Amino acid sequence: MRALFNNGGFVQRQRHGHLTLQVLSQNHPAAPLAKEPFCTWSQRVGYFNLSGLQVAEVHQYLRPDGTIGLSGDPGPKMVLDHGVEYYADDFV
Numbered sequence: 001m002r003a004l005f006n007n008g009g010f011v012q013r014q015r016h017g018h019l020t021l022q023v024l025s026q027n028h029p030a031a032p033l034a035k036e037p038f039c040t041w042s043q044r045v046g047y048f049n050l051s052g053l054q055v056a057e058v059h060q061y062l063r064p065d066g067t068i069g070l071s072g073d074p075g076p077k078m079v080l081d082h083g084v085e086y087y088a089d090d091f092v
Helices: 002-007 010-015
Strands: 019-027 041-049 054-062 075-081 084-087
Touching: 002 075, 010 019, 010 041, 019 054
Parallel strands: none
Antiparallel strands: 019 041, 041 054, 054 075, 075 084
């Protein structure tokens, strides 16, 4: 899943204005479980093309300082590649 996401250049395409982001859901994780700073958001974020089609979905921990927690990268949960949707095994 990560290879599809990385090879698709989703983060770079968003940075260059070719994709938009939308927070689909967010909440504060239980601090001992996530081991992230207070006020970190657990987020599901959708990546959308300019036609409004969702082409990827990730989970990330957005820290108060704007950085991404844990690995430092969003964790892909769904990627649309050549018309086929691929889902991570742990996606719910």
